[in-house]
Amino acid sequence: MRIATWNVNSIGPRLPRVLDWLGSAQPDVLCLQELKSGTDAFPYDAVREAGYETAAYGIGRWNGVAILSRVGLEDVTRGLTGEPTFEDKTDARAIGAT
Structure with missing residues (x-):
């Protein structure tokens, strides 16, 4: 399994590069950080x-x-759920799935 991570620093202007890279590198999973985009605005x-x-x-x-x-993707969790020191944090910095 090939897993990659990329700090895109805004998915909007980087989307063409991300799509090109997905086509050439063909990772099984790509994790993105710093989308600078709301959940509903992501280019699904x-x-x-x-x-x-x-x-x-x-x-x-x-x-x-x-x-x-x-x-x-199954069992998606958004945020650091269940972590006492992060219960009051609402910024979108963590996501997990199986």
């Missing part, structure tokens, strides 16, 4: 057309994370 359709299922977590124009997977 473009990523789906590239063959990836997506779980994203973003709030406004700050932070934001996503998991793109060719092998499926």
Whole structure:
């Protein structure tokens, strides 16, 4: 399994580069940081057309994370749930899935 991570520093202007790289590198899973995009504004359709299922977590124009997977995503958790020292944190900096 090939897993990669990328700090995209804003998915909007970087989407063409991300899609090109997905096509050439073909990772099974790509984790993105610093989307700077709300969850609803993530380009799900473009990523789906590239063959990836997506779980994203973003709030406004700050932070934001996503998991793109060719092998499926289940049990998605957004934030650091269950961690006592992070209970009051609402920024979109963590996402997990199986």
